[in-house]
Amino acid sequence: MDKKTKTILAVVIVAITVVGVSLFIVFQGQEEKEDESIVGTWQTADGTDTVIFYANGVFGGSYTGPNPVSYSGTYTIQGNTLTITYITPPPQNTLQLTFTISGDTLILYNPQTGVSMSYTKISSAIADDATPGFELIFAVCAIALVLFWKRKR
Numbered sequence: 001m002d003k004k005t006k007t008i009l010a011v012v013i014v015a016i017t018v019v020g021v022s023l024f025i026v027f028q029g030q031e032e033k034e035d036e037s038i039v040g041t042w043q044t045a046d047g048t049d050t051v052i053f054y055a056n057g058v059f060g061g062s063y064t065g066p067n068p069v070s071y072s073g074t075y076t077i078q079g080n081t082l083t084i085t086y087i088t089p090p091p092q093n094t095l096q097l098t099f100t101i102s103g104d105t106l107i108l109y110n111p112q113t114g115v116s117m118s119y120t121k122i123s124s125a126i127a128d129d130a131t132p133g134f135e136l137i138f139a140v141c142a143i144a145l146v147l148f149w150k151r152k153r
Helices: 003-035 134-152
Strands: 040-044 049-053 058-063 069-078 081-088 093-102 105-110 115-123
Touching: 049 115
Parallel strands: none
Antiparallel strands: 040 049, 040 115, 049 058, 058 069, 069 081, 081 093, 093 105, 105 115
16 A cells, blocks of 8 residues: 555544544434433332333323323423323323423423322333444444455555
8 A cells, every 4th residue: 555545544534533523422412412301211209100202202101090091192392381192092182281301300280280290210212213323333334444444455
């Protein structure tokens, strides 16, 4: 390999490293933001109500207290207003709640009834939305680059 090719290869390696580190920092910030989102599994302190909010706008849950019931539907968020539309159990019903998230605590407030409910996040990871981590993609690219470099020698 001549000197010009080695110089170009070194510049490419540095550029890939800079881009990789930059993307890593960006994705780390998104993961931290996700922890403050409603997406995940939430449960009341007594364990009688568990609800899962998915990133695609669908939710589901179950209440195991008196008159147990499973429920599901869709949700939207605008500001601190959570609009949920129950699909099950029938009849379809839409409810607007205000919410706040502080750390692992979700407070839902129904302004029509004046009732607040407190939930604790018990899981952030939703298997349906899982994708390979950026670290894995970066490692595979680095290995491919090293193999390419070794082959050219």
